[in-house]
Amino acid sequence: MSLAARRPPLPAILLANDLLDGDVVFAMAGDNDGLHWTRDPVLAFVAGDDAAALRLEAFAEAELAGQRVVDAYLVDVDVTVGRPVPRHFRERFKTLGPSNRPDLGKQAGEGIASPRSA
Amino acid sequence: MYRYDEFDARFVRDRVAQFRDQVSRRLDGSLTEDEFKPLRLKNGVYLQLHAYMLRIAIPYGTLSSRQMRQLAYIGERYDRGYGHFTTRQNLQFNWPKLRDVPAILDLLADVEMHCIQTSGNCIRNVTADHFAGVAQDEIEDPRPVCELIRQWSTAHPEFSYLPRKFKIAVTGAQDDRAVIKAHDIGIRILRHPATGETGYEISVGGGLGRTPMIGKVVRDFLPKADLLAYLEAVMRVYNLEGRRDNKYKARVKILVHEIGTEEFTRRVDAEFARLDGPAINADPEEVARIAAYFAPPPYEALPAESAALAAATARDPNFARWVETNTTPHRAPGYVAVTVSLKPIGLAPGDATSQQMRLVADLAERYSFDELRVTHAQNLVLPHVRQDELFAIWQALGPAGLATANLGLITDIIACPGLDYCALATARSIPIAQAIQQRFADQQRQAAIGELNIKISGCINACGHHHVGHIGILGLEKRGIESYQITLGGDATENAAIGEILGPGLAAEAVPDAIEAIVGVYERERRDGERFIETVRRIGLAPFKSAFRELFDAAA
Numbered sequence: 001m002s003l004a005a006r007r008p009p010l011p012a013i014l015l016a017n018d019l020l021d022g023d024v025v026f027a028m029a030g031d032n033d034g035l036h037w038t039r040d041p042v043l044a045f046v047a048g049d050d051a052a053a054l055r056l057e058a059f060a061e062a063e064l065a066g067q068r069v070v071d072a073y074l075v076d077v078d079v080t081v082g083r084p085v086p087r088h089f090r091e092r093f094k095t096l097g098p099s100n101r102p103d104l105g106k107q108a109g110e111g112i113a114s115p116r117s118a
Numbered sequence: 119m120y121r122y123d124e125f126d127a128r129f130v131r132d133r134v135a136q137f138r139d140q141v142s143r144r145l146d147g148s149l150t151e152d153e154f155k156p157l158r159l160k161n162g163v164y165l166q167l168h169a170y171m172l173r174i175a176i177p178y179g180t181l182s183s184r185q186m187r188q189l190a191y192i193g194e195r196y197d198r199g200y201g202h203f204t205t206r207q208n209l210q211f212n213w214p215k216l217r218d219v220p221a222i223l224d225l226l227a228d229v230e231m232h233c234i235q236t237s238g239n240c241i242r243n244v245t246a247d248h249f250a251g252v253a254q255d256e257i258e259d260p261r262p263v264c265e266l267i268r269q270w271s272t273a274h275p276e277f278s279y280l281p282r283k284f285k286i287a288v289t290g291a292q293d294d295r296a297v298i299k300a301h302d303i304g305i306r307i308l309r310h311p312a313t314g315e316t317g318y319e320i321s322v323g324g325g326l327g328r329t330p331m332i333g334k335v336v337r338d339f340l341p342k343a344d345l346l347a348y349l350e351a352v353m354r355v356y357n358l359e360g361r362r363d364n365k366y367k368a369r370v371k372i373l374v375h376e377i378g379t380e381e382f383t384r385r386v387d388a389e390f391a392r393l394d395g396p397a398i399n400a401d402p403e404e405v406a407r408i409a410a411y412f413a414p415p416p417y418e419a420l421p422a423e424s425a426a427l428a429a430a431t432a433r434d435p436n437f438a439r440w441v442e443t444n445t446t447p448h449r450a451p452g453y454v455a456v457t458v459s460l461k462p463i464g465l466a467p468g469d470a471t472s473q474q475m476r477l478v479a480d481l482a483e484r485y486s487f488d489e490l491r492v493t494h495a496q497n498l499v500l501p502h503v504r505q506d507e508l509f510a511i512w513q514a515l516g517p518a519g520l521a522t523a524n525l526g527l528i529t530d531i532i533a534c535p536g537l538d539y540c541a542l543a544t545a546r547s548i549p550i551a552q553a554i555q556q557r558f559a560d561q562q563r564q565a566a567i568g569e570l571n572i573k574i575s576g577c578i579n580a581c582g583h584h585h586v587g588h589i590g591i592l593g594l595e596k597r598g599i600e601s602y603q604i605t606l607g608g609d610a611t612e613n614a615a616i617g618e619i620l621g622p623g624l625a626a627e628a629v630p631d632a633i634e635a636i637v638g639v640y641e642r643e644r645r646d647g648e649r650f651i652e653t654v655r656r657i658g659l660a661p662f663k664s665a666f667r668e669l670f671d672a673a674a
Contacts, residue, residue: 017169019216020216021215021217022169022216024168064151066147067144067147087598088598089598089599089600090167090544098538098548099548100549100552101538104213
């Protein structure tokens with residue numbers, strides 16, 4: 001099934017797991033209008049329209065084919081608090097870490113500053 | 119304890135080298151994820167919510183101190199300093215990096231451990247009674263037969279691509295502590311009523327998941343010599359006739375259910391008759407060789423009761439409560455089996471830090487003939503402890519958070535990792551367990567309630583065994599929020615039963631109140647000495663449903 005076939009409502013972000021360490025990564029906009037991965041959910045690029053969603057989907061396809069990430073998919077978000085927060089609880093946990101271990105995961109700042117494949 | 123021979127060691131090392139090459143090819147892009155996924159799963163590597171997960175087999179739940187120390191080291195060196203003991207007597211690390219997995223597998227091979235068949239549609243880690251070899255109600259130690267099955271099934275070419283995963287459990291005792299009736303095959307060692315000869319009662323078609331079923335007895339008494347040929351016959355019928363069109367209907371329990379126990383048994387017997395039994399069954403010398411590894415340790419001749427223990431329990435009521443709750447009678451006079459609870463109030467059931475693993479390994483080395491057990495209820499066991507030494511062990515466990523006196527009580531909760539880790543989960547399990555533990559934290563109240571097993575699963579796959587919990591809790595998603603369905607009357611013992619649903623799903627915050635309401639009915643209705651499950655069986659579900667309904671309506 002293509003990514004577009006399971007596109008969630010917009011706005012949405014693209015997340016995936018890094019191939020090397022499994023850490024959750026997010027597509028972010030970089031220089032020259034390109035996309036790359038960040039480990040910090042706050043920096044995730046938010047697609048608010050079809051064109052932006054298509055851009056994320058194309059990036060996901062290329063990155064999956066390039067064996068840089070696994071399990072890439074779009075997630076619908078709210079941006080009412082100034083940063084993208086997934087609407088579904090599953091994806092919220094994925095952007096934070098285990099809810100029973102606030103000392104682990106992105107909620108503890110783990111890996112956020114690391115480059116994609118540290 | 120079984121030790122690898124030269125063949126075993128080379129096999130495991132070759133497998134590590136093979137996987138190292140596969141990982142290398144994945145990382146350089148030679149293998150796609152679709153190509154790599156079945157290879158990593160064959161080596162116990164999953165991709166979970168936040169990271170990769172590595173599942174390590176602990177065959178029949180038996181570990182040496184050296185092995186436990188190696189797990190502790192791996193946790194520190196390659197993970198986040200802890201591991202999670204599961205309901206299948208496995209250990210899962212939740213944060214390994216893919217590139218480090220070959221190094222971890224090498225470390226495991228150093229101590230005769232591996233991750234082979236901890237995933238995939240094959241015969242999984244064979245589990246057993248965690249009091250094997252020490253229980254007073256045991257007819258025979260089940261671990262030699264577990265080891266025999268492990269050797270027969272590991273990389274068995276005919277059974278490496280079954281319709282679905284396949285789980286076997288063995289008990290040698292009258293009380294079933296291995297949940298054999300919830301396994302694809304459950305094996306119970308028993309004595310023939312007429313001859314006194316030991317043999318096997320074979321059950322097939324148990325299992326939990328979305329279609330929970332209790333295993334059906336297909337052979338009342340199988341002579342020991344015929345075991346592997348009979349298992350081969352069961353596996354052949356399943357492999358040939360088990361459904362492959364729908365993974366939810368691909369388990370042997372569905373086949374047994376659809377064609378009936380009688381017809382399934384007939385087909386197995388026909389296949390068994392066709393097989394060349396002597397070519398399949400184990401050589402008696404090999405059986406004896408394996409059994410020798412499980413010979414009892416050199417126990418000292420001790421009085422049945424320890425004066426030192428009696429004095430210590432009289433002196434310290436907290437110690438006395440722990441002894442009463444967490445020790446189990448032993449077949450050797452003067453010894454007990456000690457269960458080390460991995461269920462301290464408010465922490466994740468089954469989690470142990472590397473420091474805790476190392477401490478328990480040290481205690482096993484010093485006080486338990488260097489041997490440990492992992493239980494399906496996610497606790498650890500020191501199986502051979504002198505009663506005289508209990509106070510020293512308790513003192514050592516306390517500062518490490520391992521002296522919780524709650525074995526079998528309401529806070530000794532089985533919980534799968536749930537949505538805090540698992541990619542398959544639909545809701546969280548651990549926070550529900552923590553909330554219930556905190557609600558019932560008072561030790562006197564726990565003791566007053568008595569034996570009560572709560573089991574929690576974060577999805578329909580039922581890794582937390584919720585169907586066979588006295589109280590079962592199933593986490594699901596309902597319109598974008600976590601919702602918890604409660605079942606009552608399940609039983610994981612020799613009286614195995616599937617629990618019945620009490621009513622509509624509840625919000626997470628309402629679950630402790632629901633448990634409180636259920637316990638309240640029990641406390642009101644129980645007769646002297648009656649356990650929770652006995653009261654449920656006697657009065658039926660109606661009073662509990664009524665209390666549950668009141669709670670639900672009040673919350674609505």
